[in-house]
Amino acid sequence: MRITQGTFSFLPDLTDEEIRAQIEYALSQGWACAVEYTDDPHPRNTFWEMWGPPLFDLKDAAGVLVEVVACRAAQPESYVKVTAFDSTLGFETTRLSFIVQRPPAEAGFALDRIEGAGRSQRYAMRRKDADGKRR
Amino acid sequence: MESAADRRNGAVPPGANAPAASIVAPPADTVALDALFRDSNIGETLDRLDRELVGLAPVKRRIREIAAFLLVSRAREQIGLSTGAPGLHMCFTGNPGTGKTTVAMRMAALLHGMGYLRKGHLVSVTRDDLVGQYIGHTAPKTKEVLKKAMGGVLFIDEAYYLYRPENERDYGQEAIEILLQVMENQRDDLVVILAGYKDRMEAFFRSNPGMSSRIAHHVDFPDYDDEELFAIAALMLDSMHYRLSASAQDALHEYVALRRAQPHFANARSMRNALDRARLRHAKRLFEERETPLSRDALMTIEAEDIRASRVFASAGEPQ
Numbered sequence: 389m390r391i392t393q394g395t396f397s398f399l400p401d402l403t404d405e406e407i408r409a410q411i412e413y414a415l416s417q418g419w420a421c422a423v424e425y426t427d428d429p430h431p432r433n434t435f436w437e438m439w440g441p442p443l444f445d446l447k448d449a450a451g452v453l454v455e456v457v458a459c460r461a462a463q464p465e466s467y468v469k470v471t472a473f474d475s476t477l478g479f480e481t482t483r484l485s486f487i488v489q490r491p492p493a494e495a496g497f498a499l500d501r502i503e504g505a506g507r508s509q510r511y512a513m514r515r516k517d518a519d520g521k522r523r
Numbered sequence: 524m525e526s527a528a529d530r531r532n533g534a535v536p537p538g539a540n541a542p543a544a545s546i547v548a549p550p551a552d553t554v555a556l557d558a559l560f561r562d563s564n565i566g567e568t569l570d571r572l573d574r575e576l577v578g579l580a581p582v583k584r585r586i587r588e589i590a591a592f593l594l595v596s597r598a599r600e601q602i603g604l605s606t607g608a609p610g611l612h613m614c615f616t617g618n619p620g621t622g623k624t625t626v627a628m629r630m631a632a633l634l635h636g637m638g639y640l641r642k643g644h645l646v647s648v649t650r651d652d653l654v655g656q657y658i659g660h661t662a663p664k665t666k667e668v669l670k671k672a673m674g675g676v677l678f679i680d681e682a683y684y685l686y687r688p689e690n691e692r693d694y695g696q697e698a699i700e701i702l703l704q705v706m707e708n709q710r711d712d713l714v715v716i717l718a719g720y721k722d723r724m725e726a727f728f729r730s731n732p733g734m735s736s737r738i739a740h741h742v743d744f745p746d747y748d749d750e751e752l753f754a755i756a757a758l759m760l761d762s763m764h765y766r767l768s769a770s771a772q773d774a775l776h777e778y779v780a781l782r783r784a785q786p787h788f789a790n791a792r793s794m795r796n797a798l799d800r801a802r803l804r805h806a807k808r809l810f811e812e813r814e815t816p817l818s819r820d821a822l823m824t825i826e827a828e829d830i831r832a833s834r835v836f837a838s839a840g841e842p843q
């Protein structure tokens with residue numbers, strides 16, 4: 389199952405040149421980039437592992453790409469994303485986030501129907517990979 | 524709109540690194556060096572270097588040589604004569620206050636103009652910014668600095684402190700090795716300029732041949748003579764909208780000659796410090812006479828007494 393989340397999630401995967409261009413854009417806006425990875429891309433999991441501290445005071449995308457390359461090499465089975473944080477008063481939040489690596493075998497999800505009180509139906513997403521194993 | 528697929532198919536060259544579209548055009552038979560010169564805007568930077576920096580004739584000559592060499596390398600590249608990218612890492616040697624940091628900033632602008640650097644900023648560091656206090660601390664520290672410098676110049680002041688042969692466990696060696704790796708493998712991403720005293724830098728290169736072999740250009744900064752130091756001081760005052768009275772000019776000439784003979788003399792930096800103190804005395808003098816109305820002239824003019832009150836005059840000949 390092709391996981392889509394973050395900016396550009398419905399486009400084909402970004403090439404490295406496109407990733408560089410996006411990072412350049414983020415830096416030109418004064419945002420600080422960070423690299424994060426996870427083996428749990430559930431949409432409710434907002435806490436991915438940080439690949440080192442956020443990269444402050446960078447002028448050029450090359451510094452972020454160094455970390456993207458290092459993270460991919462160390463975590464070949466993980467999802468990796470780049471985030472860009474805007475510290476401007478009033479924003480103080482992530483302004484941009486996009487996937488820069490997905491594992492060879494992607495995660496799968498199943499939708500469960502759950503009976504609630506008073507015959508109400510609720511739904512939950514459950515991790516269920518192609519090999520049938522739950523994780 | 525071009526799609527990502529187009530780009531992957533090579534419809535658009537992946538030229539984020541290339542400074543000008545013309546460089547990826549098919550090789551031509553002639554190349555307009557003058558157009559290249561004008562497009563790079565380095566003429567303006569070189570002229571400003573001449574105008575705004577006093578003296579330094581040999582340095583200015585070397586900078587022009589290096590700029591010409593790099594521009595011709597660009598021209599050769601355009602016409603398809605490849606020799607590999609020219610080496611850009613440099614070493615600036617000279618005593619404190621001879622203008623090494625100032626010229627390094629101009630060099631960053633030149634390299635940016637010619638498309639050898641994508642951003643052209645300068646990150647100035649010393650040993651403490653690169654070397655950690657305990658095992659495992661140095662590599663992340665050095666790498667963080669390198670990432671900040673990418674796209675520009677990493678200026679390492681007193682670079683020889685990175686190497687401490689008396690302590691074989693010194694973490695400086697680790698920083699040197701990371702630097703060497705990046706200087707070799709990421710030559711498009713940053714330029715390293717090492718700076719420091721000439722003799723110590725030479726000793727550093729003798730014990731670190733790997734570093735020595737990666738430095739393409741050596742520039743030596745001579746000490747300023749008395750006239751140049753006076754001119755530098757005058758230039759600094761002018762830029763701060765101060766001026767010297769006739770007697771203050773005489774005092775400053777004397778000051779320059781005396782100061783040079785005293786400890787911790789640091790060329791242009793000593794001038795800047797002397798002027799900072801003279802401005803304080805000027806302000807104090809005006810403050811003490813605050814009942815009388817102040818003219819614009821009085822607010823601007825440094826008098827001889829503002830300079831002669833310096834302990835350089837009092838302690839001439841004896842230690843400070």
Ligand SMILES: Nc1ncnc2c1ncn2[C@@H]1O[C@H](COP(=O)(O)OP(=O)(O)O)[C@@H](O)[C@H]1O
Pocket residue numbers: 575576577578579617618619620621622623624625626755758791792795
């Ligand atoms: N040739 C010069 N003309 C004008 N100002 C100068 C010149 N050389 C140095 N300065 C000034 O002197 C100060 C010290 O120079 P700096 O470049 O920091 O020296 P260094 O890095 O060699 O110690 C700076 O404020 C600089 O602007």
Ligand SMILES: [Mg+2]
Pocket residue numbers: 620623624680
């Ligand atoms: Mg300096």
